[in-house]
Amino acid sequence: MTSASGRVVLRELAHQVGGSFGEAADAMYARLTDGPPGAIDWGPADSVAATPDEHTAWRAATRRFQETVVAAERRRAAAQYSLRNRFLPGGARRRTLAAAHCRAVLGGAVRAYGPVIAEIERRRAAEQAERRRRQQELNRRWRERAERDQERRREQSRRHLAVAAQPVWGWTLTEYGGSREVWVFxxxxxxxxxxxxxxxxxPEPLTAMGLERRLKALARQARPGRLGCRWDERATMRVARECTVGELAGDFEIWWAAVTHSYWESPYEIPERRRERGAVVLPGPEIRLE
Known part of the structure; x- marks a missing residue:
């Protein structure tokens, strides 16, 4: 059956819908031409592009080929097993002539159907080659994209460290309603x-590492209560912009997690000592909470 896109489903063509003879045309042709196993093997998903006229011609040629082969092989079998040819005088000669006639008919059927098989196989091979080419091209593009993404991630990691090394951070300890909070800018x-x-x-601008030490020192001196941490929005937005590489957007929280020594569940929650991840924390100067 030809689809709306002008394709012929080869398995349906080989079995001649409505007139199947048991053996598919592709298998029959391969058998009669002594081709290697699997040389012509049309699977259920195989199809080729064809015009409606080509499909009609292929269908008619396939039916003629199958009918001719089946009829010739039946006549040869009948001659071989005929009681007349097995027991009456001249039987051997008649069997030989029937076999020769069958070979001639089969040879003619193969030659007549050969151009159809050749054209279908040519188109099938060309389409398979084109699919492989497209898949290879798609794979190449994916590899190039993955390489670009990997290079962006490496560049972003370098930027994380470069931004962290800038001595631009400050903090202010504030008090409101009896509770204290550190504000970072x-x-x-x-x-x-x-x-x-x-x-x-x-008293002076800090790097990210210096800021982390100060925040943890403030948190230790604020115990037994917890010290909240609030970040200036414009400062975090600047970090995100500075860490953006091409299509790979920067993220303040990812940056802070990448450049600090302790495990921060969130930049807004200063980690307790028991949640630190084994980093060496240098003591900061004594800070009075007055």
Whole structure:
């Protein structure tokens, strides 16, 4: 059957829908031409492009080929097993002539059907080659994309470290309603809004490593309570922009997790000592919470 896209399903063609003779045309042709096993093997998913006229011609040629072969082989079998040819005088000669006639008919059927098989196989091979070429091209593009992504990730890792090495961070300890919170900002970025009631702050700009040490020192001195940590939004947005590489967007929380020594579940929660991941934490200067 030819689909709307102009394709012939070879398995349906080989079995001649509505007139199957048991042996498919591709297997029959391969048998009669002594081809290697599997040389012509049309699977259920195999199809080739063809015009409606080509499909009609192929269908008619396939039917003629199958009918001719089946009829010739039946006549040869009848001659071979005929009681007349087995027991009456001249039987051997008649069997020989029947076999020769069958070979001649089969040879003619193969020659007549050969161009159809050759054209179908040519188109099938060309389409398979084109599919392989497209798959190879797709694989090449995926490899190139994966290599680009890997290079972006490496570049982003380098940027993580470069951004972390910048001495731009500051902190302010604030108090409101009896609770204290540390507010983190960047000196090179105009903050959204400065908090009120500061009770302490950084004397100089810090790198990310220095900032981590100060935040953990503040948290230790704030115990037994927990010290909240709030980051200036514009500062975190600047980090995300600085860590963006091509289509690979930067992320402040990923950056902070990558450049700090302790395990931070969130930049907004200073980790306790028991949740640290084995990094050596250098003590910071004594900070008075006054």
């Amino acid at each position: 960047r000196y090179d970025v105009q903050p959204v809004a400065r908090p009120g009631d500061p009770v302490g702050g950084s």
